[in-house]
Amino acid sequence: MTVHQSTQTPYQMQDVYARHLGIPEANIRVVAKDVGGSFGMKLHVYGDEMTTAAMAVMLRRPVKYVADRLESFLSDIHARSHRVRARMAVAADGTITAMEVDDVTGIGPFSAFPRTSAVEGNQVVRLMGGPYANRNYRGALKVVFQNKVMMSQYRAVGHPIACAVTEALVDRAAEACGLDPIEIRRRNLLTDEAYPYKSPTGYVFERLSHHQCLAGLERACDYAGLRKDQMEARKRGIYRGIGIAAFIEITSPGPAFYGVGGAHITAQDGCVMHVDPSGSVRCQVSVTEQGQGTEAIMAQIAASAIGVPIERVRVISGDTETAPYGGSTWASRGASIGGETVLITGRALRDQLLALAAVILQEQPSALDIADGVVVDVGGGRERITIAELARIAYYRPDTLPPGVQPQMTASRNHVPRGQAFAFTNGMQASHLEVDVETGFVRLLGHWVVEDCGRIINPMLVDEQVRGGVVQGIGAALFEECIYSAEGQLLNGTMADYLVPMASEMPDIYVGHVSTPTLHSELGAKGAGEAGTAGSSAAVLNAVNDALRPLGARLSEIPMTPERILKALKKI
Amino acid sequence: MKARDCRYERARSLQEALDLLHRHGADARLIAGGQSLVPALNLRMAAPDMLIDIGALDELRGIRLADAGGAKRLRIGAMVTHAEIARSRDVALYAPLLSLAVKHVAHAAIRNRGTFGGSIAHADPSAEFPACALALGARMHIASRAETRVVAAEDFFRGLHETAILPGEILIAVDMASIEEGFRPGFAELARRSGDYALVGLALQGKPLRGRTLFEAVAPVFFSVGDRPIFARAAAQILMDASVADDTRIRLAQAALTDDLNPPSDPQASSATRLHLARVLLGRVVAEVLEMGAGESRDA
Structure with missing residues (x-):
């Protein structure tokens, strides 16, 4: 059976179809080419997709299923439905001494x-207070069933809620202690000497860079300048706010994450790489492309690992028949786990090519290097033989090689994170906005992120991942909401009624970086797919409340619609 | 979801369009720019057997100034696009309210295809142009096989997507009196996102008296607050009432909107929120129109 499916995880689906339809796994092929935006929603098994596959088996003929927008609204997972009660204890100097969350x-x-569907709530209660040094924490989670659409993991699973609740409490603590929001964070963030650090909820942070990010953010947004502008604007009856949010992001889950529950979801990735007769590299890898640039990054890593121009690398993914088995793309694992797999495979292939070149050139392999598709001397860089010529000899004239030499033009590796349960990234965000206190409308004036995703492989892709993530979090803060009737009927199942953030309303988004590579891999990348989303809702929430502070109004529910803002202002 | 299969005819003249409409009766729908109808077809909220395309009818194009009994009237053909309204110098000079409003009509791509007549005939209570037509006292020219009749805007909008257009008839043009000396336009709407339908909107044209909050004449028309554009008569009365003190007039007019409007609630905004926002818009638009007047008098 061949299934063409818009999924992030073709291998997981291959296993599911095999077990649930009673077909040997080897007889199932799942093809998931450029599937487009997924954001975690395409990780899950859906009834309509299973039904389609089952119908094909029962009818013994092809079956096609296309969902329209309303059907997608009613069947794809929803996310982030939480009601949180939380409190925080602070000493007079602003030190956080305890936090309690239900x-x-x-x-x-x-x-x-x-x-x-328990992962989101689990991560909410475990990420609360994550950036801060406080050790006294109690968190409780209740998961309830409702007659609404199924809810599960979605980009930055649990992070935006944990971050919004924590950061809103930190701002209230700052107000209670008479401290500036930046200062109270400086006093409470985990210090640089704390690492490795085990959080009260059991997460282990290898090394984070909260203080560098905070300093970078303060500079980038000209925090003092924004505060000055805020004071001047208030005199003219204009209410602007500045919101700060610290975040940590869980990335790259290790094998125990799903393994302990017995789910057949692999945490490893696989890569097969070979040089073809023209000297080009074909890289078959298990991580998949949803438009975030996975293939570009894999090509970049392979090219630099071997020493060939990036144009000579072709990446093949998204098909269980043509790429090796692996976890694919979710939880910001593509660059870190998939990338590491490609890196070690590329290095293995490079070693094989150098061994062959050494035989042909009667040199020691250690005296040779590969640069720009050519074998060169380590010292001086004199060109000795091209990869294309090596490939020609290997494939067509191996008879010219010394007896017994077998050219190895294919390398394969698997990689799974073993050193830590997760990688953690961190960062700071700031939002600057203006609230029209007569209408409750919010105008976004600026957004800043300074983040640390470890090694940056492709700066443009990282920046745009962060920006896209920020926009998604702004969507949650100001626009996006599944509205149900009292009977559980979804009331806004169209893109005209469910408001997603659009470019016209978005501010300029500055992205700055601090780079603390993980030492648990050669590559040092940690992941960047969810950082923007993790903290932007919190920054916008804090900014709205900062704007409204002189008027005695405060919001504790998102999205902050004009109506909710007007209610907080007691205008309606 | 995609549209149900249907037949399609592209009319080459108004007469042919009217004949087709007559022949196919209630099974047919006219399609002009298609910016409302095509989404409705794709959602199967509309599923006609027949589409009659009036996109090729030159009789329905063009913006021109006509002399009607000595008075100048601006006549806008039904097939004039929103983008043409936005570019038109005649519209800016003789019906400047439309020039203000057109910037708020959807997105650029929709403005390129969507038509003025389509917007009027579709009579979406959240649309900008029906409200403008009412504020400007526009007249709708409606053709049938027998005759062309003229219906005043106040008699034209009958309810949600309901107008005075009868089966077999086609709206061919809208005309309105050229703006008179001393009259000024004001327009504002509150939409969650640029290009969305407004939560509340206001189209207004009036003649303010210099240095006062008093209007000699004023037509404030709200949209997105009911099943059709709504002329706020109670508020207008107060804005034209010389016996009310200047410094309380706008506030009283805002309060009077309780009598004019009874907005519906929906998931976006409750009735109370819409009424509040309508009051804010009235205050802002009136202030803007008064300021404009003051500015011009200073210049003079």
Whole structure:
């Protein structure tokens, strides 16, 4: 059976179809080419897709299923339905001394398969207070069933809620202690000497860079200048706000994450790479492309690992028949785990090519290097033989090689993170905005992010991942909401009624970096797909409340619609 | 979802369009720019058997100034696009309210295809142009096989997507009196995102008296607050009432909107929110129109 499917995880689906339809796994092919935006939604197993596959088996003929927008609204997972009660204790000097959280989350009628619907709530209660040094924490989670659409993992699973609650409390603590929001964070963020650090909820942080990011953010947004502008604007009856949010991001889950629950979801990735007779490199890898540039990054890593121009590398992914088995793309794991797999495979292939070149050139392999598709001397860089010529000899004239030499033109590796359960990234965000206190409308004036995703492989892709993530978090803060009737009927199942953030309303988004590579891999990349989303809702929430502070109004619910802002201002 | 299959005819003249409409009766829908109808077809909120395309009718094009009994009237053909309205110097000179409003009509791509007549005939209560037509006292020219009749805007809008157009008729043009000396336009709407339908909008034209908050005449028309554009008569009365003190007039007019409007609630905004926002818009638009007047008098 061949399944063409818009999924992030073709290998997981291959396993699911095999077990649920009683077909040997080897007889199932799942093809998931450039599937477009997925954001975690395409990780899950859906009834309509299973039904389509089952119908094809029962009818013994091809079956096609296309969902329209309304059907997608009613069947794709929803996310982030939480009601949180939380409090924070602070000493007079602003030191956070305790935090307590009760989270109730509605997950719809079923728990999603096979990743469950409990992960989001779990991460909410475990990420609360994450950036801060406080050790006294109690978190409780209640997961409730509702007759709404199923809820499960979605980009930055749990992070935006944990971040919004924590950061809103930190701002209230600052107000209570008479401290500036930047200063109270400086006093409470984990210090640079704290690492490795085990959080009260059991997360282990290898090394984070909160203080560098905070200093970078303060500079980037000209924080003092924004505060001055705020004071002047208030005199003219204009209410502007500045919101700060510190975040940590869980990336690159290790094998125990799903493994302990018995789910057949692999944390490893596989790569097969070979040089073809023209000297080009074909890189078959298990991480998949959803438009975020996975293939570009893999090509970049392979090219630099071997020493060939990037144009000579072709990346093949998204098909269980043509790429090796692996976890694919989710939880910001593509660059870090998939990238590491490609790196070690590329290095292995490079070693094989150098061994062959050494035989032909009667040199020691250690005296040779590969640069720009040519074998060169290590010292001086004199060109000795091209990769294309090596390939020609290997494929067509191996008879000219010394007896017994077998050219190895293919390398393969698997890689799974073993050193840590997760990688963690961190960063700071600031939002600057203006609230029209007569209408409740919010105008975004600026947004800044200074983040640390470890090694940056492709700066443009990292920046745009962060920007896209910020926009998604702004969507949650100001626009996006699944509205149900009292009977559980979804009331806004069209893109005209469900408001996604659009370019016209978005501010300029500055992205700055601090780079603390992980030492658990050669590559040092940690992941960047969810950082923007993790903190931007919190920054916007804090900025709106900062704007409204002189008027005695405060919001604690997102999205902050004009109506909710007017209610907070007691205008209606 | 995609549209149900249907037949399609592109009319080459108004007469042919009217004949087709007559022949196919209630099974047919006219399609002009298609910016409202095509989404409705794709969502299967509309599923006609027949589409009659009036896009090729030159009789329905063009913006021109006509002399009607000595008075100048601006006549806008039904097939004039929103983008043409935005570019038109005649519209800016003789019906400047439309020039203000057109910037708020959807997005550039929709303005390139969507038509003025389509917007009027579709009578979406959230649309900008029906409200403008009412504020400007426009007249709708409606053709049938027998005759062309003229209907005043106040008699034209009958309810949600309901107008005075009868089966077999086609809206061919809209005309309106050229703006008179001393009259000024004001327009504002509150939409969650640029190009969205407004939560509340206001189209207004009036003649303010210099240095006062008093109008000699004023037509404030709200949209997105009911099943059709709504002329706020109680508020207008107060704005034209010389016996009300200048410094309380706008506030009283805002309060009077309770009598004029009874907005519906929907998931975006409750009735109370819409009424509040309508009051804010009235205050802002009136202030803007008064300021414009003051500015011009200073220049003079």
